Amino acid sequence: MPGPLFIILNAGSGHAETELQRTTIEDVLSAAGRPFELAVVDQAGELGGIARRMAGQARASDGVLVAAGGDGTINTVARAAVESGCQFGVLPQGTFNYFGRTHQIPEDLAGAVQALLQARVEPVQVGLVNERVFLVNASIGLYPRLLEEREIDKKQYGRSRLVALLSALKTVLGAYRHLHITVELNGKTRTLRTSTLFVGNNRLQMEQVGIGPLAERIEDGKLAALAPQPVGKLGMLALLLRGALGRLGDAPNLHAFGLTSMTVRQRGLAGRRRIKVAIDGEVTHLQAPLVFRVLEGQLMLLKPVPAATAPEQEPLALAS
Structure with missing residues (x-):
């Protein structure tokens, strides 16, 4: 049986x-x-x-x-x-x-x-961020805020993909701060300024937004990271449109790379040691620094x- x-x-x-x-x-x-x-x-x-x-x-x-x-x-x-x-x-x-x-x-x-x-x-x-499992994605910056606003709008207008899209447009057109982060990857440290750092573990999601080469590496021991360069509201709208059309990989102002392990520190935390993180659609706070990696097993x-x-x-x- x-x-x-x-x-x-x-x-x-x-x-x-x-x-x-x-x-x-x-x-x-x-x-x-x-x-x-x-x-x-x-x-x-x-x-x-x-x-x-x-x-x-x-x-x-x-x-x-x-x-x-x-x-x-x-x-x-x-x-x-x-x-x-x-x-x-x-x-x-x-x-x-x-x-x-x-x-x-x-x-x-x-x-x-x-x-x-x-x-x-x-x-x-399976992906991990500070030992927290994620199956689809984990992110910091604008994306967690987008999810919070989306939940508020869904409670008022109902759960649908159209409501999610309109809510995202509203959030992108609002006021937000850019992140100033340091990333340790493959033994090297680099500094990034970005609106959001998005780490994906889902091939379908990457394919839908047009990140084909990275999508092929997911489920083969790699995670996919995306970090747009600082742009204005029109630039963010253009990125959102590219993603909706499945052409985000063509964007000239986007950092995209694969990883097996990455440590992220946010500069200018002013003594705060916890960072807001979105994990598979749920927003939480994790202790800094953030360590992203692929689960062994x-x-x-x-x-x-x-x-x-x-x-x-x-x-x-x-x-x-």
Whole structure:
């Protein structure tokens, strides 16, 4: 018998939608006869503790820890899976779902549960910043502020990619300060002045904005770093437009490079030792300096079996 599934569902979407998600998961798994335990998390502050508890259960029973939610929820649960060494599954329910889409996991919930039942285990690359896991990206500067403003706008106008885009435009056109940072990379130190430092660990996201060469190096032991040179508001709008059109790699005022390990210090902190960092869509504060690196040992992810190799299903018998 396959091991049990320990599923954590983030209830941030609202009661009615969460109830529909819960019943969908239960119906598909019950029909398949797969043992499972489902925990619905109402309070964001409880997510980490519940994830660690269920990760321990998954490890002890040769089961699978499963995250149902957006990239932030997936990050928290994946961190528990990495720490415990258990297998990990994903039911993507966010706005962008970069992690799930990268690994061909259906965004339709019932389809994702079905795919989980026939998945195979494959290792995937994990990034770290100060020992905090990130699956998609981690950043400092303007990007964390953009995410904070986006969450405020989503609560008022709803969750959609259009709202996210308009919110980003509003933030870029507002007032912000440039970062003055030192970067230690490959034994050399360089100084950068930039609006944001963005470190990516997701091939799909890099491909979509047009950073093809770096996208190919992700998942092959490398992370991708982007840091635009100081430009005015029109220059930032131009960068945003290039990214939306998938042509960011053509920008003349963009530092882009690959890395396996990098130490970042922010100059002019005036005694402050904590830096605001966005990790997979969630904003937190980490102790300076920031150390970005690729995790030694990877996340064991359940990925859908390609259609050509999926086991054939027996035809359903017609009712007499």
